[in-house]
Amino acid sequence: MAFADTFKALSDPVRREILMMLRHGSLSAGEIAGQFDMTGATISYHLSILKKAELVRETKVKNYVYYGLNTSVVEEIMLWLSELKGGNEDDKEV
Amino acid sequence: MAFADTFKALSDPVRREILMMLRHGSLSAGEIAGQFDMTGATISYHLSILKKAELVRETKVKNYVYYGLNTSVVEEIMLWLSELKGGNEDDKEV
């Protein structure tokens, strides 16, 4: 059930900030962690949730792990939001 | 901080289903609750979260409370998602 995972992943401010950091290219786990006042372990946990939601992809290079955005899942969420707005017919207010 | 509230509100499957139910017009709290295998109190809790996030608006008629979609907040979320996709320049993969 990847769809629900995506909404869950987006519900945390730290994870949303990580995604925004990745807009202009991939960053290593350490580079990401450096931007937060949290342990690397905590950031690793957040990255694992973003990965499970397929919002990021990882690439291993040397002893670094680089994370990059995967925008294709974002489209699905936008589609769902469009449906929400779209089905609005003539708004039968009571 | 209403923006974070909106993402949180959207992170629960029950609340997303409620929003979808409201696409074609307002429904009373009871009509909504009738669609779920949960107590009215629980649905009332979910409605309060949707209301705080400004995703729904309520109208009181007699001893009923009708809930209707407020799509204007959905636009903000879509804008945020667009930014996420948009800033994707040339994807400096490492």
Next chain:
DNA sequence: AAAGTATTTAGAAATATTTCTAAATATAAG
């Protein structure tokens, strides 16, 4: 005014999430 219907609030229990520290893995460099 009393009784009925619809909804919300309060408080508690169960579950899930976020964060930390310490230990484990993985790869690199000396």
Next chain:
DNA sequence: CTTATATTTAGAAATATTTCTAAATACTTT
């Protein structure tokens, strides 16, 4: 092969979320 650097995993504590039952509000109808 030993030490150093980067990251993840495990386990625990703190906090937040979801759900329930029972009681409280609110408005209607008799």
